[in-house]
Amino acid sequence: MTTLHEHSTTSRHRTLRLLAVATSAVLVTASATVTAVAAPAATTTVGSWGPGVNAGGPGFTNQTIRQVVHVSAGGTAPRLRLSNLHGTTPLTIGHVDLATQATAGTATTGTHHQVTFAGSTSATIQPGREQLSDPVSMTVNTNQNLLVSVYVPGTTGASTWHPSSADTTYVSTTGDHATDDSTSRYPSTKNSWHFLSGLEVTSTTATGTLVAFGDSITDGLKSSKGTNRRYPDYLARRLATVIGGPQLGVVNAGISGNRVLTDAGSTNGNSALHRFAHDALAQPNVKDVILLEGINDITTNSTLTAKQLTDAYQTLITQAHQAGVAVYGGTITPFGHFSGYTTGRENIRQAVNKWIRTSGTFDGVADFDAAIRDPAETTRILPTYDSGDHLHPGDRGYQAMANAVNLAALRY
Structure with missing residues (x-):
């Protein structure tokens, strides 16, 4: 399975989490002993929860x-x-x-x-x-x-x-x-x-914030209600297994129905281009953004081209890099058998995914498409991962998406 890959850009900018224990020794009298005192653990303010708002x-x-x-x-x-x-x-x-x-x-x-x-x-x-x-x-x-x-x-x-x-x-x-x-x-x-x-917290283990940014698939639509089985939830639980505790807080900035290029009203929110600075880059000590968005543009904009989407991604990447934040491109997941599927729209999805995988513009790739597609029919979600509407994964599909993120490629 293809996972989140680290491109050369990330190699240059990636920071390693260093853990150091400082000690001090004080010699008092001849009858006293030398005492080593551990320095207080460093603390960082991180985002621990937060939705995109409309x-x-x-x-x-x-x-x-x-x-x-x-x-x-x-x-x-x-x-x-x-x-x-x-x-x-x-x-x-x-x-x-x-x-x-x-x-x-x-x-x-x-x-x-x-x-x-x-x-x-x-x-x-x-x-x-x-x-x-x-x-x-x-x-x-x-x-x-x-x-x-x-x-x-x-x-x-x-x-x-x-x-x-x-x-x-x-x-x-x-x-x-x-x-x-x-x-x-x-x-x-x-x-x-x-x-x-x-919601932000002061942490002695997490050193920054990861923002999962996108539409309903990031938002967790069709996941089991009240169980925290969105893909960013599964990802946060994976991060919690890292030695020393969660090294990144995870904020879910997905909005159902959201689009990259156009505002979509009170239910579906401002476009990614208009909300990225607030919903992603304004999070406390943000280190990483995983960007998964574009399917709603593909299924609602009859004049859309792949280049329009990739140009918009480039704009968001530039904004993030100017803020010192790494951005990982999530490939757009399959939608075969969904009511909005057409061959022309599938061609756009494939062209955009090829650019995400091969252009080297993102700091890395989370290949969600490869993680949940049906090997026998790659235009659709594997049935065991499908919520039933052929667009949104179910719980198992969201877990597979989280598992496709290579934690070692993230910046902590």
């Missing part, structure tokens, strides 16, 4: 929204990023609570932590802006689920949101129910995240 989500009035956040890299002092990036009116936050998940929307008793903003329990975020919380005095673990409960005392207007979470969000009756353990006063549910665009 405009035009539903509004809320005097309600609490409880959302499940899955930690890709553990650490201390977690900070939440609340977002009014796509809002058109000021967003008033009345209370935010961070707790560990017991099950579904139920918090583990005794784990509630009040989140503050510049020392205040409330905040007003202007349109087009985001607000990073103060560090929370809390330790979170790799592969742990947290509950973020956001109380909005007024009427919010359209929310900045992520429409397809592959998890359940709980919406309360009237009032502040952020510190409730149970969901007895959360009668409604949604499949989306609202007002949240990131």
Whole structure:
């Protein structure tokens, strides 16, 4: 199976993670001993969770929204990023609570932590802006689920949101129910995240952030709900097996329906060209981006050429390199037997994938196409990896995609 290859560009820029232990020896009196004291472990702020965000989500009035956040890299002092990036009116936050998940929307008793903003329990975020919380005095673990409960005392207007979470969000009756353990006063549910665009932690093991950037296949559409079986989740769990712990936090910046070249509205988000700087390059200590996007351009743009897509990739690569970030090209996965399949569109996919594999423009290649295609019919997903719609992988397909990434080629 072809995996993520390291091109010469990466060889020149790749950094090796160095672990050093410093000691100091102090000689006191003739009767004293020499004592070696280990220096404190170095810490790094890394992105541990964060969705791509869109405009035009539903509004809320005097309600609490409880959302499940899955930690890709553990650490201390977690900070939440609340977002009014796509809002058109000021967003008033009345209370935010961070707790560990017991099950579904139920918090583990005794784990509630009040989140503050510049020392205040409330905040007003202007349109087009985001607000990073103060560090929370809390330790979170790799592969742990947290509950973020956001109380909005007024009427919010359209929310900045992520429409397809592959998890359940709980919406309360009237009032502040952020510190409730149970969901007895959360009668409604949604499949989306609202007002949240990131969680970062201080880590002694992770040295940077990896961003998985793309469309619904990165977003994890058709994966089993509430189980964290998107390909970036599987990838994060692989990273967690690296000696010394997870060396990269993983942020999933996939948006279902997203396109590289054109904006696609409130459900499918701004184009990759328009959101890459915020959703990928603005993550804390970002080291690597895996870019997998283009199938929606191919199936919706009747005048599209392969060169238009590859030129856009080049633009994104240039932006990343200017920021000191490595970019790995994910080959576009098969879509044979999907309702939008045509021979002409398949020809574009093949041409784009050939460029990704052979141009040397990316810092490496994650050959997702080779990882999940049917050897007997290479235009389609192997049936055991297919979710059933012939476009999106199922859980096993997403795991195969994560396994196709060569961890040794990444920059830590």
